[in-house]
Amino acid sequence: MQGKTVSESATYMAVGMNPEDTNPYGNVHGGVIMKYVDTAAGAAAIRHARTNCVTASIDRLDFHCPVFVGDLLVLKASVNFVGKTSMEVGVRVEAENLRTGEVRHTASAYLTFVALDDRGRPMQAPPLIAETETEMRRNCEAKVRREYRLAEKARETACNSG
Numbered sequence: 001m002q003g004k005t006v007s008e009s010a011t012y013m014a015v016g017m018n019p020e021d022t023n024p025y026g027n028v029h030g031g032v033i034m035k036y037v038d039t040a041a042g043a044a045a046i047r048h049a050r051t052n053c054v055t056a057s058i059d060r061l062d063f064h065c066p067v068f069v070g071d072l073l074v075l076k077a078s079v080n081f082v083g084k085t086s087m088e089v090g091v092r093v094e095a096e097n098l099r100t101g102e103v104r105h106t107a108s109a110y111l112t113f114v115a116l117d118d119r120g121r122p123m124q125a126p127p128l129i130a131e132t133e134t135e136m137r138r139n140c141e142a143k144v145r146r147e148y149r150l151a152e153k154a155r156e157t158a159c160n161s162g
Contacts, residue, residue: 003127006078006135009048013040013075017067017095020130024084028067033093036107037061040075041089043111048079048087052116054084059110059145067106071095074103080110081142085122086140087113110145 013036021032038055045053067073074094081088093107117123130136 003124003129004048005129005131006080007131009044009079011044011047011075011077012072013043013077015073015075016108017069017071017073019069022069026069028069028071028073030040030063032049032065033034033063033073033107033123034058034061035089036073036075037093037122038111040077041091041111044077044079044089044115045087045115048082048128049115049123051123052120053113054116056112056114057149059088061107061109063107065095065106067095068097070098071113072098073106077151078138079128080138081146082122082125082128083146085114087128088101088113088114088146090142091140110142112149 006087015036017028021028026095043053062088069090072095074096076107077089079087080090089111091103091111094103095106096103111127115125128139130139
């Protein structure tokens with residue numbers, strides 16, 4: 001199976017934040033941002049695997065500052081790591097005030113997706129080709145997160161079987 005570069009599947013989304021996305025104080029709900037994070041990450045995973053992919057987990061989702069009604073929400077998603085059937089996708093969320101041009105880093109997230117065949121079963125995903133120093137660093141960091149997730153899963157299994 002031929003590998004794919006990070007840039008081949010990188011996905012960018014921009015969505016205007018409207019009053020229905022916010023609480024009574026004009027702050028965008030975290031759940032609205034989460035939905036767009038999952039959408040952008042899913043698109044990157046599907047572009048990489050060129051097959052249906054499903055969200056297996058959201059490893060981290062950290063909010064750094066609020067998003068307000070009228071802001072342009074910009075999401076940048078890229079595949080950081082590919083295992084056999086799973087992929088880690090990182091998403092950076094920024095909010096741009098369209099009137100002032102101010103851009104704020106508002107959230108970051110790491111999600112794991114699984115590639116599925118036509119019968120809905122996990123299938124092998126193409127290997128990832130990291131080309132730049134940043135991509136190689138992200139790949140290395142993703143491997144560390146994966147090892148942590150696997151160790152945590154093993155601990156949960158051990159605790160639930162005993």
